[in-house]
Amino acid sequence: MDTMLALVKESPELGLTLKEVPVPTPLDDEVLIETKAIGICGSDVHVYNWSGGYEFMESLMPIIPGHEYSGQIVKVGKDVTRFKPGDRVVVKYTVECGQCVNCRTGRRFLCSEGSKNNNGFRKNGGFAKYSVQKEDGCVPLPDNVSYEQGALVEPMSVTSNAVAKAQLLFGDVVVVLGPGPIGLLTLMFARASGAGTCIMVGTSQDHSRLELAKDMGADYVFTSDTVDIKEKVMEITDGNGADVIFEATGVSALIQDCLDMLTQVGKLVCISIYGKVATLELNNFVRGAQTMMGTYAGGPVTWERILRWLASNDYYAKQGIKVVTHTSNIKESDEAFARCNAKENIKELFTSFE
Missing domain, CATH: 3.40.50.720 (NAD(P)-binding Rossmann-like Domain)
Known part of the structure; x- marks a missing residue:
């Protein structure tokens, strides 16, 4: 498990590069996650096309995009207490600091510090076999909620x-x-x-x-x-x-x-x-x-409420998965993004990474 396949934004131009990169090592307060399902967001399409609005990423390249995902923890840092290997999780878009004025006044989804480490935009995200995330950046995925449903929690929070x-x-x-x-x-x-x-x-x-x-x-x-x-x-x-x-x-x-x-x-x-x-x-x-x-994003309470709702098997909760029209291998990424640009899919997930 020394290397893995990943989609990398290497330069400010059209496309993403599929390449072998080192598997990341979690820090003491981080977990290593095996990606099970990740959605292609409209913002990912903009990054792929390099059509404007994400110029701030240039100084951070090469970077792995992807922020709508779920997976299974395979390794934990020594200071992690809430999770263990084998746990199923949804990965949050960002990790809130809890200290800025937005966090202190109940607007954690607008955390000014969290916006500096957004998954897939300012730090490596989930378009890869494995990724690392802070312990606080993960939310438990109920056993009766699929990984595919878990990959929809971020757009559902919005x-x-x-x-x-x-x-x-x-x-x-x-x-x-x-x-x-x-x-x-x-x-x-x-x-x-x-x-x-x-x-x-x-x-x-x-x-x-x-x-x-x-x-x-x-x-x-x-x-x-x-x-x-x-x-x-x-x-x-x-x-x-x-x-x-x-x-x-x-x-x-x-x-x-x-x-x-x-x-x-x-x-x-x-x-x-x-x-x-x-x-x-x-x-x-x-x-x-x-x-x-x-309106923008959704806070951590929203994520937890959505997961409880999905686990309840409510009639409307079961409707969301209908937006997933395609699942594909990360090796087929160019075809997947072509479908996005041509509106041949609605929501496409990568569910295979080898």
Whole structure:
């Protein structure tokens, strides 16, 4: 076990390099984890394509990306007390310091120190057979929750946090823009939280994703390049507009459209990272007493709650795994990322590393 296969970002250009690298050695407060399942996140696609937004990684190259993963502990440092070899875990995106102002005021998911050691972006992540992580960076994976489900906990933390922040009321009309993994999981949590009519919006390229949205609880699905979405939403709501809209496309030009589709006192929740500045007309927003908010990541309590929920075998908890349409070997990474770019998959996991 001296070397392992890993996907490495070696330079600021297209692609990742598959190569043999040394197996890392855990420090006294770290564990060595054998990766069992890891998801390809949209941010990983940006890193693969080198399409902008991750220039901070240049000074850290070569680096192993990957941050949505679960695995089994194979070795522990001498100061580790909570875990032992053989334990199943989900690996957190970052390790919070517990000391900064965000940690001290209950916003641990925005830890200013933790953002300096994000898995797969500022330190080696999980696109490899093995990885090391701080003891506090691991959460126990219940025996009845699969490794594949465990690899979805990170995006579930993002989407459950978004739905919780929206403070949905039973019967609310919900619109989700963007039927990718984040949009679909947001739909799932909205349904689980008592949403009424649910509308999913994609494009004509999203046929399979919109079909899955219907299977996961959407009452209506529309393609924005073939119909007037605002007209459809107003028709469905008798001219009142949606109570809550989740924007999960990353297209800043759509934010104004979202505000125009909201009811008075409605809420717009932006889950995406945007590459361009949005220009907004705000008079109706102000006079309608609407709310627009951003949401980002999810704290450690969110992770533990999600894992308890998955272990409960709740009806909606079982829906999330449907977003996984492909599993592949890390040796097939170029093909996997090509499927991501062509929207031929929804969520793809690497589950084999040899």
